[in-house]
Amino acid sequence: MKNYIKDQIKKSYETKQAIYENEALLNEIEKVAQMCVDLYKGDKKTILAGNGGSAADAQHIAAELVGRYGFDRPSIPSLALTTDTSNLTAIGNDYGYDQIFSRQLEGMGQEGDIFIGISTSGNSVNIIKAFESAKKKGITTVALTGRDGGEMAKMADVALVVPSNSTPRIQESHILIGHIICDIIEKETFGDGV
Template sequence: MTRPLHTPCDHEHLAELSRALDRFGRCVDVLDDWGVRLTSVLEGGGRLLAAGNGGSAAQAQHLTAELVGRYREDRAPYSAICLTSETSSLTAIINDYPPTELFARQVEAHGRPGDVLVLMSTSGRSENMVAAAARGRKAGLEVWAMTGPLPNPLAEHATEYCAVDAPYTATVQELHLVGLHILCAAVDRTLGVGVSRTRRSAEDIEAAS
């Protein structure tokens, strides 16, 4: 995709987000399904690993915090590790190995077959994310990618993906955050923790409104 020539401001920023939301329906279903399946992994003693660069690193840490802590209501803590937060490991790896090993080596160290690896990249083209995805699949992990528009290498290397169809990095990040909350809410619903409704499709919700 050609890089946009300008940065949307004020109401145009909101308009871009609104347009992207209209195309976000498939991702909602994917993320809800991920939450259901992740619950089974975590309840069975597995763990979630997460990583991203820059703003996506912060969102990866947000996801693991919701699982180790809680999303809304109290429940058992789950094993979730943000690979972007291990500063000593990060600096040691980047000092001793090629940059593409930054997360891949941590995935190899911490991941076990059946664990889930969530990789976040607004472009889907970060080489360290693609390398982590390949290493994760080799180690037997489920690799779930949250990216920007298709096609992109990270989505191609992942087991499954949620690709936000939006031309601006900020818009992609904003919907990635929405997506993380949808995933976490699905975990709580699957556990029966503080949820007021059962799963409903977008069509059911539209028909009821």
């Protein structure tokens, strides 16, 4: 069993190593972080959504921004569309599960916001529909995906595609990327920069 545990750790490390060595992806991560820094200077917000583990990641990243990441500072506006069960169930019941995020973006999103859609496959229909709503409202879209990026990568203004086909490895890398972006936002906005 210990060898299995070590193998899982090794696979996680290898995925992160692939990100570390991918200059194009590193440039895109930097681009998203800078977009968010600029966004917060303009009194806008980040909005995140995903399904399952990606829903948890959306909530996690939003909480790091609203609460704190590395040090005490003023709250940063960020919203996870996965947390309001009344909205999710009402929209799902009345309009269908595919509309649970797009309908919320229609009501709460504003031009100039950034929507970060999280999906390991890049093909989650409700995130794709949310991208469509975001485009109509002038909201910038970021796809946080894996595998080949799926349809989301084609639609997004910026796509962060983890170079892996393994859902657990992609999810582990998504939270790493999310933490890096939160760290840069916090330091650039309230600290001495990075």
